[in-house]
Amino acid sequence: MQNAHAMNPPGDAPASRLKDGPGPGSREAAALDATWSDPPGLLGWLAAVNHKSIARRFIATTFFFFLAGGLLALVMRLQLARPGSKLVGPDLYNQLFTMHGSTMMFLFAVPVMQAVAVYLVPLMLGTRSIAFPRLNAFAYWIFLFGGVMLYVVFVLGAGPDVGWFSYVPLAGPDYSPGKRADFWAQMITFTELSALLEAIVVITTVFKLRAPGMTLNRIPLFVWAMLVTAFMVLFAMPSVMLASTMLIMDRLVGSHFFNPAEGGDVVLWQHLFWFFGHPEVYLIFLPGLGFLSAIIPTFARRPIFGYTAMVLSLIATAFLAFGLWVHHMFAVNLPELGKSFFTAASMLIAIPSAVQIFCWLATLWSGKLDFKTPLLFVLGFFFILVLGGMTGIMLASVPLDLQVHDSYFVVAHLHYVLIGGAVFPLFGAFYYWYPKITGRLMSERLGRWNFWLFFTGFNVAFFPMHLLGLKGMPRRVYTYQAGLGWDTMNMVATIGALTIAAAVLLFIVNAVRSLRHGAPAGANPWGAGTLEWATESPPPPCNFHAIPVVHGREPLWEPPRTEADGARPAFTHVGGLAADTRELLATTVLDARPDLRVNFPDPTIWPFVSAVAVTALFIGSIFTPWAVVWGSIPIAIALTAWFWPQRAETSVHLSLERKPWQ
Amino acid sequence: MAMTRRELDVSGLPSYAFGHRSLMWWGTFGLIAIEGTLFALAIGSYLYLRSQSDAWPIGAPPPQLLWGTVNTLILLASTWPNHKAKRAAEACDLLRTRRWLMTGLAFSVAFLVVRGFEFGALHTRWDSNAYGSIVWMLLGLHTVHLLTDTYDTAVLGVLLFTGPMEGQRFADVSENALYWYFVVFSWLPIYAVVYGVPRLQ
Numbered sequence: 117m118q119n120a121h122a123m124n125p126p127g128d129a130p131a132s133r134l135k136d137g138p139g140p141g142s143r144e145a146a147a148l149d150a151t152w153s154d155p156p157g158l159l160g161w162l163a164a165v166n167h168k169s170i171a172r173r174f175i176a177t178t179f180f181f182f183l184a185g186g187l188l189a190l191v192m193r194l195q196l197a198r199p200g201s202k203l204v205g206p207d208l209y210n211q212l213f214t215m216h217g218s219t220m221m222f223l224f225a226v227p228v229m230q231a232v233a234v235y236l237v238p239l240m241l242g243t244r245s246i247a248f249p250r251l252n253a254f255a256y257w258i259f260l261f262g263g264v265m266l267y268v269v270f271v272l273g274a275g276p277d278v279g280w281f282s283y284v285p286l287a288g289p290d291y292s293p294g295k296r297a298d299f300w301a302q303m304i305t306f307t308e309l310s311a312l313l314e315a316i317v318v319i320t321t322v323f324k325l326r327a328p329g330m331t332l333n334r335i336p337l338f339v340w341a342m343l344v345t346a347f348m349v350l351f352a353m354p355s356v357m358l359a360s361t362m363l364i365m366d367r368l369v370g371s372h373f374f375n376p377a378e379g380g381d382v383v384l385w386q387h388l389f390w391f392f393g394h395p396e397v398y399l400i401f402l403p404g405l406g407f408l409s410a411i412i413p414t415f416a417r418r419p420i421f422g423y424t425a426m427v428l429s430l431i432a433t434a435f436l437a438f439g440l441w442v443h444h445m446f447a448v449n450l451p452e453l454g455k456s457f458f459t460a461a462s463m464l465i466a467i468p469s470a471v472q473i474f475c476w477l478a479t480l481w482s483g484k485l486d487f488k489t490p491l492l493f494v495l496g497f498f499f500i501l502v503l504g505g506m507t508g509i510m511l512a513s514v515p516l517d518l519q520v521h522d523s524y525f526v527v528a529h530l531h532y533v534l535i536g537g538a539v540f541p542l543f544g545a546f547y548y549w550y551p552k553i554t555g556r557l558m559s560e561r562l563g564r565w566n567f568w569l570f571f572t573g574f575n576v577a578f579f580p581m582h583l584l585g586l587k588g589m590p591r592r593v594y595t596y597q598a599g600l601g602w603d604t605m606n607m608v609a610t611i612g613a614l615t616i617a618a619a620v621l622l623f624i625v626n627a628v629r630s631l632r633h634g635a636p637a638g639a640n641p642w643g644a645g646t647l648e649w650a651t652e653s654p655p656p657p658c659n660f661h662a663i664p665v666v667h668g669r670e671p672l673w674e675p676p677r678t679e680a681d682g683a684r685p686a687f688t689h690v691g692g693l694a695a696d697t698r699e700l701l702a703t704t705v706l707d708a709r710p711d712l713r714v715n716f717p718d719p720t721i722w723p724f725v726s727a728v729a730v731t732a733l734f735i736g737s738i739f740t741p742w743a744v745v746w747g748s749i750p751i752a753i754a755l756t757a758w759f760w761p762q763r764a765e766t767s768v769h770l771s772l773e774r775k776p777w778q
Numbered sequence: 779m780a781m782t783r784r785e786l787d788v789s790g791l792p793s794y795a796f797g798h799r800s801l802m803w804w805g806t807f808g809l810i811a812i813e814g815t816l817f818a819l820a821i822g823s824y825l826y827l828r829s830q831s832d833a834w835p836i837g838a839p840p841p842q843l844l845w846g847t848v849n850t851l852i853l854l855a856s857t858w859p860n861h862k863a864k865r866a867a868e869a870c871d872l873l874r875t876r877r878w879l880m881t882g883l884a885f886s887v888a889f890l891v892v893r894g895f896e897f898g899a900l901h902t903r904w905d906s907n908a909y910g911s912i913v914w915m916l917l918g919l920h921t922v923h924l925l926t927d928t929y930d931t932a933v934l935g936v937l938l939f940t941g942p943m944e945g946q947r948f949a950d951v952s953e954n955a956l957y958w959y960f961v962v963f964s965w966l967p968i969y970a971v972v973y974g975v976p977r978l979q
Contacts, residue, residue: 316809358816361915371911710786714794761942775870
């Protein structure tokens, strides 16, 4: 039998290497910082794999798309402010609402949550990196290229114009000739591929890279929310990828999935789309709940009430979210029994949501509240989401849904749910974690102005839409006649939208100004209990110079264990990992016992090159199916180079190698 | 009194492992979950289209059984060399790992060749009608998985022969075998649908 070392260089006994140390400033700490830093220069920038570098880019990119999507919405509101307006014509208006919806759903809402998770999850778990750092970088590049492609074609006047749901037959080859719907379908593949890869990265990180002692029932609730979200992504996103692949095949190679004349069925699109589309709402909502569960205990100065109930509610919400898709299709001719089932399921999901809301209220009720800006956004969430939830229960009823279907009532409901459920918590989260990312606090005074402007503007913009819908104003119309009773409310809604824009502008001013002029934050400016606050702000490249050992759900709030007070002596940190190469501690899945020392790969440009090759294939395939054949060759080359080990790197790994049974 | 500081020394831990202890296992698990969902939804779409159609298959006889059945047997047989490769990798036995990985690769190449005949025996084209489209999609999706896994296995094989070699490569072989099991067992429901459903009255 020939063993693993048969091909190793001679003298391969484990070398004595520099091991990690207890605190900053030491030789070991300097080595760790150098080891985990991204390389310098442009090539180094393209080769970066540090999860914080990737996350900062990811957050900035999604925020850029948020601004772009918001600007499109503002143009639509200006168009609708007065009856008979000629600011934009019907063609551009169709592009505007398609691009707005597609941007907010595919290029902002889910990716921004994943981007925040990429930054925070490793810090909250007490580890030095996210799992599969090269895959993480690749996912970002893919996302960036997909989003940029969509905006380039929009600026060139070829933006998709068939809605963010891209219903067939409108999006099919007969009713949408040209390439607009093709670019939309390919953008879906880019962004969903990115989301799926990020889901794998997050799941592996959570299960295998937690600090010792962080058992499953000690994982921070935000991490639980992202873990559940990642599992939902695994099972929801393939549906829209399959649907968009079918769509582009119908358009490009003459297949007939959605062509009734040849045995296809347009309702199949709706089933596949909404099997993804409804869980998508919860993919946006659950991370928002995670933000709340991080912010509320900190500003209530007490641990969260009902931790176990909160976790179970997150899981129950995820399960139920998959059973609701047909409530988007009540206007389709479906069996009545099916509609009743989906009505019941839609109402049932209010239960786990209510459990969480009551747990947060109990935490707030029994805590000592510190009304800082992040908490204000949380309180705004309660008001807005409860209203959105109420109209959700109304829409779960088939008769009412049929009455207000495709009206502004639905627009009002979905914005209350999505902005209330996700954007308000997200803004709170920005204020909360900004110091961890930048090392400085945002201005509290500007933050309060930001909140009140946003809260007021939001309600002024979207509450009248409920009434507009009940008065019969349809959605997706570029103008309307005077005298229908819609004029005043549309004007009010537009004023509200402008107020939101002012609030977002104020947020940008605050964020940019605070980069230089914000008060220095220190490691833990809010006195929070979770591990990301145990390291410097911003964290060093290696996150933690010494990996902590965890003894409770809020490690920073745990009383110190000393022999003097009778407690058993506790481990305070991990030692023995290499400091001069990327070595990481993996722990067991359930109880987070130390399990492995894992060698992590160095930065490389190949994820970037692979993403470029994938982009070339997908853009090429819009024009010719042969692009799939020829485009796969550079992808295979790039992926092989990515995977291929470097001899120098391998030599280091071999010096640290220890077999599983040694 | 000052707090007692203790350090949890992890320097003696192994540097790679197999199964759910390995990070690669979780990555593979994620891929399997995604692609399993994709297959399930594609099969669901097939059954949905069939439920909406008066005649099935549409305008064609059922696909010829021969090549699909031959391929099913090849795939089932290929689990044996893959299992042996997995066992050899987990014993860190380089010679046996090379031998069985290459045997498994030969099986997958044989399968891909027969898959070519299989497409020719479907009696329908992707652009004939919805039946042709969904059958080609099911077979196409599975073939893409085979192609990528065959290429992946080949690259891994070259690495095993040329080096540089480290223990983690054995874990890669083990996960490669796990993914191959998925490719094999996901084929069985697709085979049942593509070849069985058109023959149901």
